[in-house]
Amino acid sequence: TGVRIGRNKGVELRESGLTINRARKTFRSAEGNLVHAIDDVSLNIEAGEFFVLLGPSGCGKTTLLRSIGGLETLDAGEIYLGDQRIDEMPPYERPVNTVFQSYALFPNMTVEQNIAFGLEMEKKPKDYIKRKTQEMLDLVHLSDIGKRLPSQLSGGQQQRVALARSLAKSPKVLLLDESLSALDFKLRRQMQVELKRLQRETGIMFIFVTHDQEEALSMADHIAVFSKGKPEQVGTPEEIYDKPANRFVADFIGDINFLDAAVHDAGSVEVEGKILPVAQDLSKYGKGAAVSAAVRPERITLGAADEGGLQASVETVTYMGSDIRCHVRLADGTPVQIRVNPPFDAALLTVGATVSVTVSPDHMRVVER
Numbered sequence: 104t105g106v107r108i109g110r111n112k113g114v115e116l117r118e119s120g121l122t123i124n125r126a127r128k129t130f131r132s133a134e135g136n137l138v139h140a141i142d143d144v145s146l147n148i149e150a151g152e153f154f155v156l157l158g159p160s161g162c163g164k165t166t167l168l169r170s171i172g173g174l175e176t177l178d179a180g181e182i183y184l185g186d187q188r189i190d191e192m193p194p195y196e197r198p199v200n201t202v203f204q205s206y207a208l209f210p211n212m213t214v215e216q217n218i219a220f221g222l223e224m225e226k227k228p229k230d231y232i233k234r235k236t237q238e239m240l241d242l243v244h245l246s247d248i249g250k251r252l253p254s255q256l257s258g259g260q261q262q263r264v265a266l267a268r269s270l271a272k273s274p275k276v277l278l279l280d281e282s283l284s285a286l287d288f289k290l291r292r293q294m295q296v297e298l299k300r301l302q303r304e305t306g307i308m309f310i311f312v313t314h315d316q317e318e319a320l321s322m323a324d325h326i327a328v329f330s331k332g333k334p335e336q337v338g339t340p341e342e343i344y345d346k347p348a349n350r351f352v353a354d355f356i357g358d359i360n361f362l363d364a365a366v367h368d369a370g371s372v373e374v375e376g377k378i379l380p381v382a383q384d385l386s387k388y389g390k391g392a393a394v395s396a397a398v399r400p401e402r403i404t405l406g407a408a409d410e411g412g413l414q415a416s417v418e419t420v421t422y423m424g425s426d427i428r429c430h431v432r433l434a435d436g437t438p439v440q441i442r443v444n445p446p447f448d449a450a451l452l453t454v455g456a457t458v459s460v461t462v463s464p465d466h467m468r469v470v471e472r
């Protein structure tokens with residue numbers, strides 16, 4: 104995977120990977136305005152990876168997924184799978200399958216019949232269909248309920264049947280649109296683990312759309328964070344969480360504090376009169392540039408007032424069981440949320456106490472203000 108196999112009109116294609124090149128799709132809204140649902144998007148997705156399209160409602164992730172599946176036609180740009188251009192192929196000829204949020208199971212067919220249906224339409228040999236259906240039932244752990252109707256299944260089981268049905272046709276790419284959003288919280292967590300397992304075991308490229316950042320972080324090999332029709336950042340969950348490329352990504356993923364800062368030199372910023380080193384090259388900013396230092400609540404260290412960090416006063420302390428959430432206020436009035444693991448020094452975590460707030464250079468991320 105990842106091997107470059109050549110170029111086509113200047114586009115680098117990868118062996119079995121999906122290449123999206125300068126894709127565009129514009130709609131006209133009911134009010135008559137143009138909406139750039141996909142705005143000049145280029146992405147590479149490797150064969151065999153779990154790729155997540157993440158972003159707020161309306162950012163274009165569903166339109167991109169539908170364009171890969173062939174339910175939407177691009178206005179411009181191309182989509183390749185390996186060296187094969189797929190965006191001009193009819194949907195049913197693409198080696199791509201979609202799992203819909205609604206599952207779309209046939210209510211009058213048993214679980215087995217639902218899974219076999221696509222293979223029967225393709226006129227596959229009977230014994231192949233039988234073998235493949237059984238293999239899929241085993242894969243999703245439903246072998247003992249193959250004779251049931253969808254109405255006799257739980258939400259999680261229906262989800263598994265929908266997955267098995269899509270995987271039975273051995274697609275090269277499986278598209279999943281908000282596939283877990285109909286499930287309750289606990290089942291959703293279980294299915295996340297299950298989906299990840301299915302992806303690993305089958306080795307099929309999964310492209311999963313969600314607006315749930317926790318879901319994205321827990322499942323993805325790579326995430327593309329979308330805003331307004333464009334990817335703001337593509338990276339591993341760790342990169343997206345710890346090294347957000349800009350303010351939008353920092354803010355969209357997880358909890359974060361933004362501290363007003365001024366660039367001091369290429370490797371440090373000034374916050375509240377203190378020079379703080381950062382493990383990031385700031386040479387693109389001029390000296391004195393107004394920026395924000397973004398810091399995760401759990402990456403902050405609290406200490407006694409004389410420990411030399413930023414001075415802050417403790418405003419609230421909330422015991423949450425697994426951690427303690429604390430709000431402090433810096434001298435300039437900036438509120439900062441902090442998360443610490445118990446047990447913790449009770450004298451320090453007292454409302455009204457003055458504390459010192461420190462952040463290591465690795466854990467501070469400079470973004471635009």
Ligand code: ATP
Pocket residue numbers: 130131132138139140158159160161162163164165166167314
């Ligand atoms: P959600 O999570 O709410 O589904 P999304 O990120 O998947 O959002 P899209 O559904 O791709 O976003 O929509 C992107 C933009 O394109 C939105 O502004 C949407 O209103 C618009 N849009 C999508 N489909 C159409 C359509 N058929 N006609 C007009 N506008 C559309």
